[in-house]
Amino acid sequence: MVGGRLHPAWIVAAVGFVALIGAAAFRSVPGVLMEPLHDEFGWSHGTIGAAVSVNVLLYGLISPFAAALMDRFGIRVVVASALLLIAAGSGLTVFMTQPWQLMATWGLLVGIGTGSMSMPFVATITGRWFVRQRGLVTGVLTAAGAAGQLVFLPLIARLAGDHGWRTPALLVAGAALVVVPLVLLFIRDFPSDVGVTAYGAEAGSVVGVRTAAVGGAGRALGVLFTVVRKPVFWLLAGGFAICGASTNGLVGTHFVSAAHDHGMPATTAAGLLALVGLFDVAGTIASGWFTDRVDSRYLLVAYFSLRGVSLLILPNLFGPDVQPSMWAFVVFYGLDWIATVPPTVALCREHFGADGPVAFGWVFASHQVGAAIAAVGAGIIRDMRGSYTLAWYIAGGLCGFAALMSASIRRKRVEPSAVDGFVRA
Template sequence: MPLRSSRRPRVHPAWWVAAVAFLALLGAAGFRAAPGALMVPLHDEFGWSMSVMSLAVSLNLVLFGLVAPFAAALMDRFGMRQVISVALVLVALGAGGSVLMTASWQLLVFWGLLIGSGTGAMALVLAATIANRWFVKRRGLVMGILTAGSATGQLIILPPVAALADTVGWRPASLLIAGAALIAVPLVRLVIRDYPEQRGVVPYGADPESYVAPARAVGGAVARAIEGLRFAARHRAFWALAIAFAICGATTNGLIGIHFIPSAHDHGMAATTAAGLLAVVGIFDIAGTIASGWLTDRFDPRKLLVGYYAFRGVGLLMLPWLLSDRVHPSMILFVVIYGLDWVATVPPTAALCREIFGERGTIVFGWVFASHQIGAAAAAFGAGVIRDAFGAYTYAWWGGAAICVIAAVLSILVSRTRKDARGVTEDQRLAQAARSE
């Protein structure tokens, strides 16, 4: 029966839920990116190589992605509040426990296993879940705003972490991360709800007279995540989106997010200055991602992706000539362009997953996001090996530029949905067939 509310709140509760989700995503991105600001001081204190530290960061990135589709299913089963709260505690344990490290293998436990798993449970599948459950209108815009939380995490967390690591030590910086994660738990418990009807409202933009709450997901979380992958793997569009998004991860989190500070340090730039430049990337990413969400509501997402990957490739191609011991106008231009483009790919990619895969769209996006992080992990480790082998990151930047061309081509090849005479898309027909099996 239709869901109705006896009174209409001045501000729809969907916006409050989105605001707290923004903060959770902000923290997840900042906590996950923080190791990039700690690599230099750890190398100075322990003498650990970039390859060894990059391996731990790669595990962090892989788990950040692989946990995502299971987190989406766990949110369906146990609720968003429970999953996010446990994730924040895992981050606090990883960051706080890292101050006790004495051997490089312990990086795999604290940076890799705990922080990777915790931040992965708050990855962009949370943004997709909020947008799909709480909004009918403005989904693209909301997805853009929530995705911008990832950029804001760098903006707020990386500079103080880098400054603390440089002036006081990396251990206080790690404790700052742990404390910030724990502080967020009560706010999540207070505001986040799983569905609009738990607040006595319909999703934002839905008609209260005709809206009917969709059926709840059933089945085990692991089984639903695996089933979603099996279903998606039968579509060529999934593989095109997954490979392109893996390249997105490689050229953002894997290369720039992890290795920009060490590379700038190689050219004589202070680590705090380089961290500040990454923060500027975060500032412009907020504008770029929100604008991308707005554009996704109005234009073909495939064409947007082609443009985003093309601009990114040009930036990486030019980067070896832009790095120096000082901040100059050309570097500022790179930071602005790369910032606008940083995760602008997320709203159109999530929209394509929702359009193509329907009710499975969130879990499928989780698997696409997993490929994003696998690409990031491969690039993070590969760039560290290149740095140790050649003494510079030049070939890593050029390799990133080359694969951006591949991502642009794959994006335009993603098939658009087609409807038959009954108005049923091919993907809906396949979904109906899968349910009847």
């Protein structure tokens, strides 16, 4: 509270949550609309998966540049522009007739838009506006992606089934546009812009104080050239690439199609994926809480190990009806879906200091590279073998390798006197 009023940090975080839901909405569409697009245009799963891979690849590669641009031009400008790109890409899909148009709209425009307000956006808000409860807020904002999936997936599946796939595409475009005024009205770049300190900062702290504008492509590349010399970066990036492959790339893109292969209605499968999102909200918020209290390396080892086991079991759970074992998978996998984000953000702050958000942008880029490879790779496996089974097994084995990489990270202690704004709270 500030003078008996709600601290502005919580307003910024709340609007950021809503904005992230808007970005997440369209990312939930591809897995639901894969079959309708295949039926209408005759495009193969590999072709549609390739468009999704362009989307998720750009979603990651744009992230570090977006984090740097937020330093240069401000959070509001970057996020509002990103939402407009998402709306344009989603709305223009209703006119497409060729695969390249799917690549241009679904892949290029939406990929750039969502990448401009992805997880580095979370790191920027929490790094500038919070000292206390930073891990928890990171978890809450990260969960916004799951909340977007939760809100839109069942509705998209229902609308696609009743009115065709173009109706949900327009709905998502409209949802992104609605969020733009909220961003422009309520998000501010630094606490000092409204005359307060960051939430939980001590008097005289420089956390959240506006500094000279820096950033842009030069800074993003400069941070990359610095962090790639450190082994910890490759351990974090490698683990996060596997995280992306096993979530957005594989389950997020192909779960509905895989369930459909076993006779399950698309609306039922979409509902299950939405429930994954529901439990992900709880799991990611809990992960943020744990990140404030438990060694982040141990959390990553646990998350990756448990995820790998669940993916190895998944092929035996599919069927025309939802059995108790599938419900158990949905709950378990949902809790673990992107619980890896808060501890990874914390480790980036710990090892890279003031460059933490941009460094995390590059780590997150690896997440989307892994997701892109899995999105197209799983589609090719399905086209060649008539089944996704091999894809699930490969992803499960890779998760075990990610757990080993996380266990290899050495801890770096940051002195309490550090004033870079990214000291571990």
